[in-house]
Amino acid sequence: MSNSIENTLVLCDLDNLLLNAEGSLPQLHRDVLQLFASRGGKLTIYSQRSPKVVRSLLGGVRLSAPALVCGGVLAYNFAEGTGTALCSFAGMEESVLRVLPGVPGVGIALQMKNGSTRVLRMSESLEAHLRQEWTTFVLSNAADVRGEDVLRILFYQDNKQVPLTALLEKALGEATVTLRAERMGPDVLALLPGSVSGSAMVQAICSPAGYSAEQLTVLADCTQMAELVHLAGNSVVPADAPAELRLAARQTTLTDHDAGAAAELLYGMVRSAETSA
Template sequence: MSLLLSDTLVVCDMDNTLLTAKEGLPACNRTVIQLFTEMGGLFTVATGRPPESIRAALPGITLSSPAISCNGALLYDFSNNTVLQRSTLNREQATTAILDVMEHFPRMGVEVMAGDGEMYVVRANETTHAHQVDEQLGSIACPLENVPDGWVKVVFAADPESIRKLSQYTKNRYYGGENYFSHTNSIYLEIMPGGVSKASGLQNLCTLLGKNIKKTIVIGDYYNDLELMHAGGYAVAVANAPAEVKAAADFVTTCTCSEGAVGEFLYDLMEKANRI
């Protein structure tokens, strides 16, 4: 792991790693991130959230590199509010999947993110409402056929048991080979463009910045961060991560997300850099 901060790109998952939906960003994380970037470190996020939600969740924090948004479907530069790279779903195949799920799971919430990550709610439920509130997302209630082109992902949202059943159901269905299902959270199952993930987003970001991917540090908390953690040069798991995620990490923080795990790690990183 490089200890030259100006050569160190830290890529951090957001939910339950950097912040919690209810409590927000721990104050120590905010303070240490600002100090880390002032000392020349590069810090950004890799998240399922669209740009609007990233901005709302991190007021006052300047990301020093473009963000990996919508689980890798968007690379977004907040310095000039520009999408640098966009990957999209096969709309026909995604539509087939959505219609089938809506027929067989009548209480399942359905969201489509399109364009720059704008959220179109095709079918609302308690979970989609909580998604909008917790992640400070604007949304448009919209029939499926009226959602604009440029779909970057689909989110199915419900209670954990319903999502478990949906995940099992979709494993035995075929909707075409250009998209894939990703279990990103206990209450969400997503459809993503084939070959697109946080890990592919990291590779694309490193190519864009001219950075060696093996000099990156990745911080995560959940199973959907594992590919990203394997792709980077050094993997960090927060203390609240499942055992399998901790086992895949090079380092596990003492603090949980809500206790300031990211700040803990970055502070330790800065101390090591100062000792060189």
């Protein structure tokens, strides 16, 4: 099997490896991505952000396969403007969506199958995240939302001491058995209808583009991508990646996540392609 640049699909962590501290794509990374594509490189991305935000961040950068957005629960094809949901809250309107706890200082946002964001309850931290990530949203009522259209429920806490997990367990009762809570940051908790396997994610991005898992290189810097790191034919993490990722990955870059780890890998692939040409 050839491991040339043309026969490799790179899945890159957008949020942690391509964006700067201000949440935008710096010109250096934009130039490297354009160089990578001009030499036949194939790229797609993984992001916690919605498709609309990802598209605005990437600008003219074209992807070669569906992107994994909304934390990997939506495989979105930007060329066609369509997405494939890898999970949903179908049938959970009464058991989950209608009984979400209304806690002062806790905002609630829904990431939808069509790529939009709906806000059920605003908080200061939610407003700050929406502004920082340039996310447009629609104020909604849970009674007007269909579970099959909801991918994730995000809770944003103004007060990090609020026992949110315990409050959710009390409000949702037996429904919590099938749900999965994932802490994305000190003030953000994601609630999913269940686990989405890494195999399903790999299939969703590789098959439409004609690649196998062995032809996939994962460049990761978040533990949510750990299973993808294990499943890919090749995996690379920055020098300062979490220990879990460094132990699982096949390669570690010389540079840290904010010092050009993504550029190091992509430019290295371009150099290798030029040397072997």
